[in-house]
Amino acid sequence: MAESTLQNEPNGRPLIRRRNTMMPSRLTIALFLLPALLLYTIFMVYPLVQALIFSTFEFNGLNRGDFVGLQNFQQLFTRYPISEQLPRAFVHNIYFFIGTMLIQNTLGLLFAVLLHRPRFGKRFFRTVFTLPYLISPIVVGYLWSLMLNPLFGPVNSTLRNLGLGALAKPWLGDPATALPVVILVNAWMWMGFPMLLFGAGLAGIEDDLREAAKIDGASNRQIFRWIELPLLTPVIGIVSVLTFIGNFNAFGIVWALAGTDGSPAGATDVLGLVFFRTAFRGEADAFGLASALAVLMFLFIFSISVVVQTWFRRLERRMQ
Amino acid sequence: MTISKTPRLSFAGLSTNGLLIVYALVVLVPMFIVVTNTMRPTREIYRVPIALPQSINFDSFVKAWGEANFSLYFVNSMVITVASVTLATAAASLAGYILGRYDFRGSRFFSSFFVAGLTLPFRLAIVPLFLLLNSLGLIDNRIGLILVYAATGIPFSVFILSAFFRQLPQELGEAARIDGANEFIIFSRVMLPLVRPALATVAIFQFVPLWNDFFFPLVLLRSTDKWTLPVGMTRFFGEFQTDWSTLFAGLVITTLPLIVIFLSATEQIISGLTAGVRK
Numbered sequence A: 001m002a003e004s005t006l007q008n009e010p011n012g013r014p015l016i017r018r019r020n021t022m023m024p025s026r027l028t029i030a031l032f033l034l035p036a037l038l039l040y041t042i043f044m045v046y047p048l049v050q051a052l053i054f055s056t057f058e059f060n061g062l063n064r065g066d067f068v069g070l071q072n073f074q075q076l077f078t079r080y081p082i083s084e085q086l087p088r089a090f091v092h093n094i095y096f097f098i099g100t101m102l103i104q105n106t107l108g109l110l111f112a113v114l115l116h117r118p119r120f121g122k123r124f125f126r127t128v129f130t131l132p133y134l135i136s137p138i139v140v141g142y143l144w145s146l147m148l149n150p151l152f153g154p155v156n157s158t159l160r161n162l163g164l165g166a167l168a169k170p171w172l173g174d175p176a177t178a179l180p181v182v183i184l185v186n187a188w189m190w191m192g193f194p195m196l197l198f199g200a201g202l203a204g205i206e207d208d209l210r211e212a213a214k215i216d217g218a219s220n221r222q223i224f225r226w227i228e229l230p231l232l233t234p235v236i237g238i239v240s241v242l243t244f245i246g247n248f249n250a251f252g253i254v255w256a257l258a259g260t261d262g263s264p265a266g267a268t269d270v271l272g273l274v275f276f277r278t279a280f281r282g283e284a285d286a287f288g289l290a291s292a293l294a295v296l297m298f299l300f301i302f303s304i305s306v307v308v309q310t311w312f313r314r315l316e317r318r319m320q
Numbered sequence B: 001m002t003i004s005k006t007p008r009l010s011f012a013g014l015s016t017n018g019l020l021i022v023y024a025l026v027v028l029v030p031m032f033i034v035v036t037n038t039m040r041p042t043r044e045i046y047r048v049p050i051a052l053p054q055s056i057n058f059d060s061f062v063k064a065w066g067e068a069n070f071s072l073y074f075v076n077s078m079v080i081t082v083a084s085v086t087l088a089t090a091a092a093s094l095a096g097y098i099l100g101r102y103d104f105r106g107s108r109f110f111s112s113f114f115v116a117g118l119t120l121p122f123r124l125a126i127v128p129l130f131l132l133l134n135s136l137g138l139i140d141n142r143i144g145l146i147l148v149y150a151a152t153g154i155p156f157s158v159f160i161l162s163a164f165f166r167q168l169p170q171e172l173g174e175a176a177r178i179d180g181a182n183e184f185i186i187f188s189r190v191m192l193p194l195v196r197p198a199l200a201t202v203a204i205f206q207f208v209p210l211w212n213d214f215f216f217p218l219v220l221l222r223s224t225d226k227w228t229l230p231v232g233m234t235r236f237f238g239e240f241q242t243d244w245s246t247l248f249a250g251l252v253i254t255t256l257p258l259i260v261i262f263l264s265a266t267e268q269i270i271s272g273l274t275a276g277v278r279k
Helices: A002-007 A015-022 A026-054 A071-078 A082-116 A122-134 A137-147 A154-161 A175-190 A192-203 A207-215 A220-231 A233-248 A252-258 A271-280 A286-319 B007-037 B042-047 B059-065 B070-101 B107-119 B122-135 B142-167 B174-178 B183-212 B215-220 B229-239 B244-264 B266-273
Strands: A057-060 A063-067
Touching: A026 A057, A026 A286, A026 B070, A026 B107, A026 B122, A026 B142, A026 B183, A057 A071, A057 A286, A071 A082, A071 A286, A082 A122, A082 A175, A082 A192, A082 A233, A082 A271, A082 B007, A122 A175, A122 A192, A122 B007, A122 B244, A137 A175, A137 A252, A137 B007, A137 B183, A137 B229, A137 B244, A175 A192, A175 A252, A192 A233, A207 A220, A220 A233, A233 A286, A252 A271, A252 B229, A271 A286, A271 B122, A271 B215, A286 B122, B007 B244, B042 B244, B059 B070, B059 B244, B070 B107, B070 B142, B070 B183, B070 B229, B070 B244, B107 B142, B122 B142, B122 B215, B142 B183, B142 B215, B174 B183, B183 B244, B183 B266, B215 B229, B229 B244, B244 B266
Parallel strands: none
Antiparallel strands: A057 A063
C-alpha cells in the first residue's frame, strides 16, 4: 500500500523518490498479474461474454451461422417440447426455493441459535451438521436413491418394521412425493451452511446487548425475537440470496435422484437439467437455443438477487 | 443471571438436547448404513437393509476399485483436482501479492475485475467454453478441464490472498530490498511463507468443489478412461445396480479424501465459509 505510506510521511521527504524505490516496475507488475489474468480472462470472462453474443446467432452443430436477432429466445417459448418443459421447470425451481427456505434455512437458524449458547458437545454437533455438504451432490443423490429404494431401501423397511407399512411408498417414483423428496435430500446436504452463516452472525452480536436484556428480565425467547433476529437481518439476506442462486443452479443432486429428464414424467425437472438437455441433448441448432436460455437464466438470477439484496438492505435501515 | 435459571429452563434444555441428537442421527445414520453395508453381501442387504456386518472385510472395495474402474477415476480426479488447485493458487498468489501490496495505476480496476468473477454463474457459459476448448483441441483432454477449473478458482483465491498480503506490515521486505533482492525473491522468500494459513484455506476451498464437480467433466470429457469420480459414478450406478455392496463401497471411496480433509481442517473451513459474514 504505497499510497498510505505517502500520506503518512510526516518529515516531508521527497515523495517521488520514495515512490520510485517502493513501486516495482511496470514489467514486474505485469508479470505478477499475467498468469491469473490470462487464465481468468480466457477461460471465464471471454466465454461469458460470448454467451451473450451467441444467443443471437443461428447454430448448426458446432458451426456458427447468421445473426438471427431474438429468434432463439422466441423458439424457447414456442417450440415443443422446450416450450412446455421450461415453464414447468421454472415453477419447480420456485417450489425448490420456497421449500428450501422453509425447511433448510429455518432449521439452520434454529440450530445456529441452539449451538451459539455454551453447551456440552457443541463442537461435535457443529461438525456433524456440516459434514454432509462436503459430499459430492452426485454421491448424496445416489446415496438417497438407495435409501429410498421402494423394495430394498432402509427407509421403507424401517417403516414396515415400525408397523407403518402403509406409509412405505416409492418416494422417488411417485410424482406427488418426488419433488418434496428432492428438496429434503438437498436440505439434508446443505443445512450446515446456513447454520454456520447464522452462527457467525450471532457471534458478531455484542454480548452486552444480551446481558442488558437479561438484567431487564428478558427470556431467551424474547432475546432472540427482539435482539438477535433483527440484528441477523443482513445474514438472512445473504442466506436468501445464496439459497436462491444455489437452487436455480441445482443440477447434480437432481440428476442422481431423478435422471437427465427429471423423472417421474418430469415431476422433478429443473432449469439446470433443461439447460443441459437443450445444449447437449438437443437438435442441430441447440447451441443457439442454449445460449439464449443461459442469458435468460443469468438475467433472472442476477436481477432477483439484486432486488432481494436491496430489499433486505432497506429492511435493515428501517429497523435501525 | 442466576435468577433466570428456573425449572422451565431444564425442560427446555432437555428438549434442545433431544432435538440436536435427533438431527445428528438424521445425518449420521445414512452414513453409518453406507459404511456397514460395504461389508455385507448384497443378498443380506436386500433381506435386512440395516444391520451390522458379520465380519470386517473389504471385498466390495476391492471390487469397486478394480472391476468398477474406481482406481482409474480416483487417479483422474486426484490429478485433475491437485493440478487445478496448484495452478490457480500459484497464479492467484502472484496476482494477490501485487494487488495487495501496491497501489499502482489500474490496481483498483484489476481487483474488482477479479472479484466480479465471484458472482458469475459460470456454468451458463458452457456452450462458448465448449467451442473454445474444441478449437484448441482440448475437448476430451484432462488439460482442458484443468485450465477451466483453475480459472474458476482465481476470483476467490485472488480476493482472499490479496487481503492477507495487504495485512502484512509495510516495513516487511524493505530490508531484503535494500540488500538488493528483486520483487520475486521478496514475494517468494519473505511474503509467501507468512500467508501460509491463507494458502491452505484457499487450496481447501478450491479442492472440495472441484473434487465434487459433475457438470464440467460430464460435458468436457468423453472417453471413460479420462473420467473423474462423479462422472464415473453415473456409469457405475447403471452397471452395478444390483450389486449394492459394491455401490456403497463406491460412495465411500469417492467421499473418503474429503472426510480426511474436513477432519484435519475443520476450523479453517468454517472460518473461510463465514469470512464474508464476520468481517
